Amino acid sequence: MSPDRSQPPLSKGPPQVSGPLHPFRRAVLRGLGVVLPPLLTIVIFVWVGNTVAVYLLEPVERKAEQTLVWSVTDIQSAEVEGYVEVSEGNYIPDYVYKKVAEARVADIDMTSATAVYGEYVRLRYLQRWKVILIFLSCFILLLYLLGKFLAAGVGKLFWGTFERGILQLPIVRNVYSSVKQVTDFLFSAPEIEYTRVVAVEYPRKGIWSLGMVTGESMIDIRNAVNEPVLSLLVPTSPMPFTGFTVTVKKSETIDLNITIDQAFQFIISCGVVVPPHQLAEALEARETGTAADHTEPQEQPALEA
Numbered sequence: 001m002s003p004d005r006s007q008p009p010l011s012k013g014p015p016q017v018s019g020p021l022h023p024f025r026r027a028v029l030r031g032l033g034v035v036l037p038p039l040l041t042i043v044i045f046v047w048v049g050n051t052v053a054v055y056l057l058e059p060v061e062r063k064a065e066q067t068l069v070w071s072v073t074d075i076q077s078a079e080v081e082g083y084v085e086v087s088e089g090n091y092i093p094d095y096v097y098k099k100v101a102e103a104r105v106a107d108i109d110m111t112s113a114t115a116v117y118g119e120y121v122r123l124r125y126l127q128r129w130k131v132i133l134i135f136l137s138c139f140i141l142l143l144y145l146l147g148k149f150l151a152a153g154v155g156k157l158f159w160g161t162f163e164r165g166i167l168q169l170p171i172v173r174n175v176y177s178s179v180k181q182v183t184d185f186l187f188s189a190p191e192i193e194y195t196r197v198v199a200v201e202y203p204r205k206g207i208w209s210l211g212m213v214t215g216e217s218m219i220d221i222r223n224a225v226n227e228p229v230l231s232l233l234v235p236t237s238p239m240p241f242t243g244f245t246v247t248v249k250k251s252e253t254i255d256l257n258i259t260i261d262q263a264f265q266f267i268i269s270c271g272v273v274v275p276p277h278q279l280a281e282a283l284e285a286r287e288t289g290t291a292a293d294h295t296e297p298q299e300q301p302a303l304e305a
Contacts, residue, residue, distance in 0.1 A: 061131055068121045075113045087111045096120045181241045194233075197263040198253040202234055202246060209234050210256070210263050217247040225249060240267045 076083055076091040083091040090113040100108060100119045109115045149155040167173045194212040202209045211232035216222070222229050228250040235243040256263075262275040 057131065057135055060135060061126060064131075065118060065121055065126055068125055069114070069117050072121065073114070073117050075117075086113050086116060092116060099123060181239060184241070194260050197256045197258055197260060198230070198232065199256055200232060200234070200246075200248050200253050202244075202248075210267060211246070211248075211253070212260070212263070214245075221247050227251065235264075235267050237267050237270045240264055 074093060074096075077089050078091070079085065080091060082094055084094045084097045085091050086097065092113050097110075097116060100116050100123065101110065103119070103123055105119055108119050150159050166176050194214060196213050198211050198213055199208050200211045201207060202211070211234045213230055214233055215231040217229045217231040229247050230250050230253060232246050232248060232253075233243050234246060235241075258266075258275045258278065265273045266275070
């Protein structure tokens, strides 16, 4: 039985739109790449500032206000010279009442001596710039004392016991370990002194890895290979807090024109963040290669029969 050729062929779905949207999408992604880094940086700093203000600065400010109000409050129950009556049987100093009245704070109950004194303390002693300055000074002093305490024997013992307790919790220990690795990498003094960054074929020939030069390794190894060798730390991505210590021949390494920080950025980003000068050279080489690929071939002469 011959197939029915009168029926139209089955549709394979909507036609694929290509061409016009591709440059638009690429431009949008390029714009996001430019806008997102500074925007996310601002968002992170604003979030950290708001978190510190809500959970640290404002509670400290309220406690300081309560303490100051309690210490400076002077409420008389009878009329005294230099005092003004705010409510029946409550007299406060005239200068306190005038300072609050001149500030013209709309939500202050001027008939409450405690409320007037609270606003007076905020205007006189708890101006925001003063609070931030005192808070930062006390916070830095607290960090200094805490660091000195943890550096001592008793502090190390106490902190070790605390960390062992945290690491026993099933879910918390995973989050705590990751955060501790990041903070140790950012704030701890480096125990390993890196001299420069090299490229080495590791873990096998044809695969290149970044290595941090830490020294010239052991004499026995250098004598065995009968040429200079290097000790390298090959970090792992994306968390370069662990890695492999290897000894390689100096002749089998390539010195890279990048800094230690740029190398760590490259490793943490899994190769996405490339040093600017290296990226410029790579883009230039790629554009040169692309131009060469698009060069029209010369017309070949016809072969004679």
